[in-house]
Amino acid sequence: MDVIFCVFTVLVTQQSSYFYQQVNAQDAEFSGNGYIVHNESCYFFSNIQSNFRTSNLFCKNHGMHLVSIQSSNEQSFLVEKIMKRGIEDYWIGLSRFSWLDGSPLSYINFPEINKALDDDGRCFRLRAHRNNWHDAPCSLQYKFICEVEYDFSLLCLMGEFRHYVYDQSCYYFSTLIENFKTSKSRCENFGMHLVYIESEDEEQFLISKREDDTDYWIGMASVGWRDGSQINYKNFRDVQSTFDRGGLCFLLRHPDFDWHDMTCDSTHRYICEKVFDGQAHMISTSFKLAADDATLDDEAIISSYSVRSVLRCAKLCMGDKDCAYFTFIAHERACSIGRSLLAADVSHLEPRHGARTYSII
Structure with missing residues (x-):
């Protein structure tokens, strides 16, 4: 599957660079470095084990989140892919009966509830061989699945x-x-x-x-x-x-x-x-990429929002008569819209890895 459909930002810090290199090296032979696209989401299946906190941090640092499972179809897809790799448990993004990405808990797949909570329900794993979710001590080492919605x-x-x-x-x-x-x-x-x-x-x-x-x-x-x-x-x-x-x-x-x-x-x-629907087509012909890995500074920003997609950010800009630029940071779901700037005035842009700033055409 083409890795390019996975829209994410790789942030390699001093703390995570070695961990990233291990994952990158060990997963090199699996479906394009471990990335698989399914139903407009991109998934990363790790090939090494880590505790819940480190797994969650890795996904965040790559512009993704620990997987949130929203349907029986998605559950079946994940189980199928895991079983092809071997019978192992994988961390998922469920903690205290809430998805870490803020998604609603609209689908559940626990065994009998009294058997699913041996460790207070703080950290959950997907048990593919039993096709259900079960908690585990957060310090245990499991493989993990990251997800990002494909836009x-x-x-x-x-x-x-x-x-x-x-x-x-x-x-x-x-x-x-x-x-x-x-x-x-x-x-x-x-x-x-x-x-x-x-x-x-x-x-x-x-x-x-x-x-x-x-x-x-x-x-x-x-x-x-x-x-x-x-x-x-x-x-x-x-x-x-x-x-x-x-x-x-x-x-x-x-x-x-x-x-x-x-x-x-x-x-x-x-x-x-x-x-395209009408709005997407209008937006695609109304903006151009002005700066990569750069964000508007505080002086230029009119207002900021939390949004899931670049289209939503663009629509917010189009709805503000003073907006001439907007910045979207996918892995933070952050949108900032800004007032008119001189094209040559780069002083209103600040370096920010993963940020993309667009201007009205």
């Missing part, structure tokens, strides 16, 4: 990591090579779908953003877009050779970049798409 809008807004905005859609160009079914599933895991090409202009935009001369899976299947929408634009090669393989799965194929069917089990890169 594709942030990547699109920044235009980074092979994410691009055109009209009212965000596109992601994969570097992985997968068959059609797996490509479709990966896009869906990101809250996206295989691209639907609805005009020549859109196709020319996609061609202009490709990283090299390669073929890409698109969302055409059985000569129709997978969501059932009408084919308003088509670019099949020619009738004689376009459907040589049954017309079940289609590629945007170089060098002519027409559409050609291909055996669905063959492996290629793919393009994912997500259509």
Whole structure:
């Protein structure tokens, strides 16, 4: 799974640098340094053990939090991934019946309650082999799971990591090579779908953003877009050779970049798409990144908020007539909006690792 979908900030301090190096080295062979994307969250499965406090600190220092489990689906996903790694317990972000990230305790998975609280319920672990949660002394050493909610809008807004905005859609160009079914599933895991090409202009935009001369899976299947929408634009090669393989799965194929069917089990890169809602599209075309690893200073700040996403921070800025800049710090869920500054006046910006400051276009 592509690690770039995990939007987090790595803060390596003197106290945590050695610990970080151990994790990075030991997890190097597991799914991109231990990171897995599922249902718009990114998870990190550690490969070393630590106590509850150190595990929580590690997640925080990487812009994440110890996992909060919100549904039986998420529980099943975590158990499945753990069982593939071995039968072990993992720290989760539950302490005294509250999730550390502030999420509501809307889903629970304790055994009989009198058996789940051997140690006063201060620190909880996920016992995959029993598919439940149980407390444990906080000083014990277990592996742990970190989580951060994946915000594709942030990547699109920044235009980074092979994410691009055109009209009212965000596109992601994969570097992985997968068959059609797996490509479709990966896009869906990101809250996206295989691209639907609805005009020549859109196709020319996609061609202009490709990283090299390669073929890409698109969302055409059985000569129709997978969501059932009408084919308003088509670019099949020619009738004689376009459907040589049954017309079940289609590629945007170089060098002519027409559409050609291909055996669905063959492996290629793919393009994912997500259509913005009205607010996201407006925000993506209204702001630009002004400074990385920098925050507005106290003199420039009009007001500050606690928010979960860059989109919410941008909307707060747009709702204030005096706002010309905003700073968003993902791992702190911190948003600051600021008054107009001279573009060349960097004195109102302060270095801050993980902070990104945007300006109105």
